[in-house]
Amino acid sequence: MKSLPLIFLGVFFTLAFSWTGIVLTSQIQLKEFTPATPDLVDSQDQPAPGGKYLVDGETIKNTPGMTANPQPLVGEAQRGKLVYQQMGCLYCHSQQVRRQGFGADFERGWGQRQSVPRDYIEQDRVMLGTMRTGPDLTNVGLRYSELWQFQHLYDPQITSPGSIMPPYGFLFEVREISPLTGPSAEAIELPEAYQPPAGYEVVPSRRAKDLVAYLMSLHQDYELPEIKFTQ
Amino acid sequence: MSSNPSLLQSLSPTGDADISLKARLGEVDASMRKPAMLFLVSAVFWLLLGTVFALVAAIKATNPDFLGGTEWLTFGRVRSAHLNAMIFGWGNNVIFAVAPWIMGRLSRARIRHTSILLIAGIFWNIAVTVGIFGILRGDMIGVEWLEMPSYAAPLIIITYALVGVWVIIAFRWRQTDHVYVSQWYLLAAFFWLPWLYTVAQIMLIFEPATGVVQSLTNWWFAHNVLGLWLTPIALGVAYYLIPKVLGRPIHSYYLSVVGFWALALFYNWAGVHHLIGGPVPAWVISAGTVASVMMVIPVLVVGINHHLTVVGLHKEGWASPTIRFVMFGAINYTFVSLTGSLMALRHVNEVTHFTHFTVGHAHHGVYAFFTMIMFGAVYYMMPRLLLREWPNAFLIKVHWWMAGMGILLMVVALQVGGWIQGLQMNALNEDGTPVYSSFIQIVENTRPWLWLRSLSGLMILIGHLAFGVNVFWMIFSRRRAGEQTAPTLLSPTTEQA
Numbered sequence: 001m002k003s004l005p006l007i008f009l010g011v012f013f014t015l016a017f018s019w020t021g022i023v024l025t026s027q028i029q030l031k032e033f034t035p036a037t038p039d040l041v042d043s044q045d046q047p048a049p050g051g052k053y054l055v056d057g058e059t060i061k062n063t064p065g066m067t068a069n070p071q072p073l074v075g076e077a078q079r080g081k082l083v084y085q086q087m088g089c090l091y092c093h094s095q096q097v098r099r100q101g102f103g104a105d106f107e108r109g110w111g112q113r114q115s116v117p118r119d120y121i122e123q124d125r126v127m128l129g130t131m132r133t134g135p136d137l138t139n140v141g142l143r144y145s146e147l148w149q150f151q152h153l154y155d156p157q158i159t160s161p162g163s164i165m166p167p168y169g170f171l172f173e174v175r176e177i178s179p180l181t182g183p184s185a186e187a188i189e190l191p192e193a194y195q196p197p198a199g200y201e202v203v204p205s206r207r208a209k210d211l212v213a214y215l216m217s218l219h220q221d222y223e224l225p226e227i228k229f230t231q
Numbered sequence: 232m233s234s235n236p237s238l239l240q241s242l243s244p245t246g247d248a249d250i251s252l253k254a255r256l257g258e259v260d261a262s263m264r265k266p267a268m269l270f271l272v273s274a275v276f277w278l279l280l281g282t283v284f285a286l287v288a289a290i291k292a293t294n295p296d297f298l299g300g301t302e303w304l305t306f307g308r309v310r311s312a313h314l315n316a317m318i319f320g321w322g323n324n325v326i327f328a329v330a331p332w333i334m335g336r337l338s339r340a341r342i343r344h345t346s347i348l349l350i351a352g353i354f355w356n357i358a359v360t361v362g363i364f365g366i367l368r369g370d371m372i373g374v375e376w377l378e379m380p381s382y383a384a385p386l387i388i389i390t391y392a393l394v395g396v397w398v399i400i401a402f403r404w405r406q407t408d409h410v411y412v413s414q415w416y417l418l419a420a421f422f423w424l425p426w427l428y429t430v431a432q433i434m435l436i437f438e439p440a441t442g443v444v445q446s447l448t449n450w451w452f453a454h455n456v457l458g459l460w461l462t463p464i465a466l467g468v469a470y471y472l473i474p475k476v477l478g479r480p481i482h483s484y485y486l487s488v489v490g491f492w493a494l495a496l497f498y499n500w501a502g503v504h505h506l507i508g509g510p511v512p513a514w515v516i517s518a519g520t521v522a523s524v525m526m527v528i529p530v531l532v533v534g535i536n537h538h539l540t541v542v543g544l545h546k547e548g549w550a551s552p553t554i555r556f557v558m559f560g561a562i563n564y565t566f567v568s569l570t571g572s573l574m575a576l577r578h579v580n581e582v583t584h585f586t587h588f589t590v591g592h593a594h595h596g597v598y599a600f601f602t603m604i605m606f607g608a609v610y611y612m613m614p615r616l617l618l619r620e621w622p623n624a625f626l627i628k629v630h631w632w633m634a635g636m637g638i639l640l641m642v643v644a645l646q647v648g649g650w651i652q653g654l655q656m657n658a659l660n661e662d663g664t665p666v667y668s669s670f671i672q673i674v675e676n677t678r679p680w681l682w683l684r685s686l687s688g689l690m691i692l693i694g695h696l697a698f699g700v701n702v703f704w705m706i707f708s709r710r711r712a713g714e715q716t717a718p719t720l721l722s723p724t725t726e727q728a
Contacts, residue, residue, distance in 0.1 A: 004403055004418075011419040011495060015426060015459070018499035022451045022515055023434065027444045029512060085373035088307015094585060098508040103581055104657045107665050115510040120442035127373045128446045130505055132585035132656065133292075133677075135670050156295070162671045164678070166295045170302040 033121045035068035038223035069222040072122040073214070080214025083207045085125065087168065093137045094129030097220065100230065109143070110136040111220060112229045119220050134165055141218040149212045150188045150204055158194055171208035177201050252339075255406070259335040259342070264616045266348035268706070270328035271609065273356050275702050277320025282692045284313035289685040293678055303367045311366050311378040318376070318456065319387075320359045322601065326464050327355065327394050329608045330417050332616075333471050334398045337414050338405030342397055351393035358386035374435050374445070376453035381436045388432070391425040412487040416467030419495065423459040427452050443511050447503060454502025457596055463494070465560060465604040466533060472557050472604075472611055473540050477547060482539035486532050493529035497522045504575035507584060523575030530568040537561045550720040552627045556607030559635055563599035567592065570646075582653035587677060587684075591645025598691075599638045606634070606698070613705060614718065621719040622708055626701040628721060633694030641687035648680025 040060045042048045048060045062068050073081060084090070097111030105111055115138060120126045129136075144152075148159055154172050156163040174196045177183050186209075187201035196202055204212070223229060288310040290297050298304045327348075335342045342348070362379030365371070370380035379387075398421045402414060431452035434440045440448055474481050481487060500522030503515050541548055541558060548554035570592060574583050583589060610627070614620050621627060655673045658666035667673050 004399075007415060007418055008422065010492070011422050014495040015423055015455075015499055017496075018451065018455075019430065021500065021518060022503055023430075023440070023444065023448050026447050026512055026515060027440055030444055031441050033442070086308075086369040086371055087305055088311055088371060090373050090375070091307050091310055096509050102508050102577075103584075104659055104665055107659055107663060108656070108670070117443045117510050117512070119510060123442065124439060125373050126443055126445040128443065128506065128509055130375065130585065130589065133587075133674070160671055162675050164292060164295050164674055164681075166291060166306045167299045168305070169300055170305075 030117055030121070033118050035062075035070055035122065036118060036225050037062040037066035037068050038225065038228075039063050039066070040225050067222070069224065070119055070122050070220075073217060076210045076213035077217040078214075080207075080210035080212065080217075081125070083171075083211040084214055085127070087211075089137075090127045090129050092131055092133035092165070093135070094132055095136065095138050095218070096128045097136065097138050105136065106230070108135070111139050113220070113223070113227050115220060116224060116227045118224055118226065134163075137215070137218055139219050139221065141216045142221055146212055146216060147189065149215050150208065151190065153208060153211065154188065154190070154202065155194060158191060168208070171205050171211070173203045173205055174200055175203060255339050256336055259332070259340070260615050262341045262343070262345055263332045263335060266342075266345045266352060267328040267332050267612065267616055269349060269352040270324045270355075271613070271702070272706070273352065274321050274324035274328060275699050277316050277324060277359065278695055279699055281313055281316030281321055282688070282695050284309050284316055286685065286688045286692060288313055289681070289688045293681045293685065302369070308367050308369070308371060311371055312363050314376070315359070315363055315366060315379055317597070318461075319362065319379070320356075322461060322597070322605075323359075324352075324355065325605045325609065326461075327352065329468060329605065329612060330421070330464055331394065331397050331401065332612060333413060333468065333608075334401045334417050337407070337411045337471065338401045339407055340401040340404050342401060347393055348397060351390045354386050354393070355390040358383045358390065361386070372436065374449050376456055377431060377435060377449070381432070384432050384436070388425065388429060391421075391428065395421040395425060411471070412481060412484070412491065413467040413471040415491050416463040416470065419491075420460050420463040420467070423455070423463075427455050427459065443506075443509070446506055446509070447511055447515065450502040450505040451499070452502075454505065455499050457601075458494075458498035458501060461597065461601045462498070462564075465601045466490075466494075466564070468608045469537065469557050469561050469564075469604050472553055472607060473537060473561075476551050476554050476611065477541065477544045479540060479544065482536050486536045490529045490532035490536065493525070493532065497525040497529065501526060501571075501575065504580065505589075507575070507577060507580045520575045520577065524572050526568055527572050530565055530572075534561070534565040550722045552610040552621070552624075552631070552719065552721055553607045555631055555721065556603045556610065560600050560602075560604035560607065563595065563603065567595040567600055570595065582650060582657060584653070585656070586649035586653040587645045587680065588649025588653060591642045591649055594638065594645070595642045599642065603634065603638075606630070609702075613702070617705065619705065619708065620717070621701060622704045623701055624719050624721055626697040626704075627719065629697040630694045630701070631721075633690045633697065637687045637690030637694060640690065641684055644680045644683035644687060648677050648683075651680075652677050 040048045041063050042060055045064065096115045097113070098105045099114040100106045120128075152159040152165075153168045155167045155169065156165040157167075172188075177199055183201055184203050187203050190196075190202060287298065287304060288306060291299075291306045291309070295306070331342055331348065334340075358379075362383035365380035365383065366378050370382075371378045372380060398417060402418055405414075431448060434448045435445055435452075439445055470481060470487065500518055503511070503519035504523050507516050507520070509516075537558075541554075548558055573579050574589070574592060583592075610621065652673060655667045655676060660666055
């Protein structure tokens with residue numbers, strides 16, 4: 001093996017092989033995925049049973065009148081996703097539910113069904129995550145209230161004593177209560193030990209509100225043609 | 232160099248040095264002096280900075296209030312700054328110092344127009360600085376191993392091209408008939424990484440792929456940075472240094488051919504094992520698992536080949552700083568790779584996935600294998616570039632013991648702690664409810680192990696400081712008459728004793 005072109009061809013084809021297999025083939029497989037209703041119908045609007053994987057516009061289509069999922073993020077939640085990225089939430093939290101019997105994702109209450117590729121087709125940045133220093137967040141929007149989220153971000157010890165999650169106090173503003181307009185409607189309630197000095201209030205910044213909107217938007221509580229609950 | 236002929240004087244891998252060859256290698260060394268020193272000094276700088284980032288992140292993982300009010304140093308950012316400083320700052324800089332130099336030496340080809348390499352060095356360090364600044368500032372991209380903001384990418388791609396082209400030119404105009412194992416590894420790595428990086432940039436940043444294809448591309452890229460860049464470079468360096476320092480040829484040329492092509496074929500399919508159980512096509516995962524297990528072949532082949540080259544020369548190896556570090560790395564290559572193959576099995580992965588076990592594994596690979604071999608290479612290269620010896624053997628010993636024991640402690644702590652964490656996350660009572668129903672309880676149980684990780688990080692920091700002091704001491708020391716000319720060894724060898 002002495003020739004540069006031969007070595008080059010070898011290293012080229014080995015890498016091209018895996019790229020074709022892992023990336024290109026999956027892209028071809030997934031690129032036609034569209035949001036889907038839990039059940040599909042044929043061109044006469046009759047139920048089309050069976051594990052139809054792709055929605056083919058001509059023969060099989062979404063059930064009219066039912067909501068197709070997943071839906072794209074909009075507005076605050078979309079901006080909040082950027083905050084999620086910038087803070088590196090991804091490094092401690094996953095956004096994927098494994099199937100029943102593989103791990104204990106169902107039993108821990110992280111989802112009613114396994115996550116499938118279609119769940120992620122509307123996302124411009126997919127953050128499945130590879131770490132669960134903290135819990136999975138696939139369905140975190142269904143688990144807690146907005147207030148809980150604000151308190152938890154302000155200082156995780158408020159809602160989860162013993163947590164090792166970093167506090168995001170810098171996403172909040174501690175400010176003097178305006179003598180003219182009184183306490184802000186946006187100020188968050190805090191337990192005694194975490195309250196600011198008298199005359200002050202803790203108000204979430206726009207980024208904190210966006211982030212909470214994003215967290216509240218996270219849910220996979222719909223069925224798809226290829227996946228039903230408790231599957 | 233005369234005191235110890237059999238150990239360090241053998242300048243060709245076959246052990247027969249002659250004057251014209253020495254002169255030739257001297258020319259190669261002289262041509263690479265400036266660029267290699269630029270890359271090396273930058274590498275040491277990033278190594279120290281990356282270690283500080285690591286320690287901050289590690290302390291934050293047990294004490295979240297530590298620097299908790301500073302947005303720039305929040306865990307997610309400082310952790311990514313650590314990763315990027317280590318991979319792109321330390322790893323790539325040290326590779327850019329060592330790889331063209333070894334390629335030049337093996338090809339007996341002087342590296343010409345080294346000012347281009349100097350420019351590459353400046354570009355590279357600007358790119359890494361901008362990238363890490365961007366991460367800390369909040370421009371981080373949510374893709375593991377590609378966190379640097381996209382404005383750093385063009386400079387990175389240009390630098391890969393500027394350095395890679397010299398490796399290829401040196402090989403193309405080589406003055407030797409024989410092609411060494413190291414040369415394939417270096418050549419292949421310098422082809423692979425720019426492709427990987429460019430494809431990943433396009434498919435993830437400029438024109439993001441659909442849905443989970445992003446995750447597949449992400450892990451195809453990220454695992455291949457390890458498998459097709461750091462690994463072949465470190466193996467190439469080990470294949471060069473072991474025979475060179477010990478004065479004995481590689482045990483089997485045939486085995487090294489098998490090892491190389493098996494690695495090329497299997498490693499680049501393995502990355503998707505990071506998505507086992509995830510929402511990706513099942514066949515891709517199966518292919519990734521098969522490839523991960525097939526990696527046993529190149530790993531054992533390389534392990535056997537290295538071992539049979541060293542066998543019987545352990546005493547000499549122990550005396551040489553280079554061989555101590557390189558053998559530590561080579562042995563850990565076998566261990567970390569076999570662990571990796573096991574972790575790709577679905578039932579093992581069910582426990583280790585999403586836990587600190589994987590973090591331990593990553594450090595095992597990048598540090599205990601790659602970084603230790605590169606330390607060995609630096610200990611070998613610097614005396615030849617600067618024509619003076621390492622000023623202090625004690626500092627080398629401190630470096631070796633602190634780095635070696637530190638990384639072992641880290642791997643054990645994270646993998647034991649991670650395994651427990653994984654078992655506890657999955658544990659179910661007979662009625663199907665989780666045994667550890669409170670997640671916080673599991674988090675609390677990982678804390679002691681994370682404390683041990685911080686301790687190991689402190690040991691490694693001490694090791695790196697010793698290394699850094701020795702490097703700068705060597706650079707700034709003047710050559711004096713009657714100065715030591717024999718290599719700095721860590722213990723007496725057979726002949727001296």
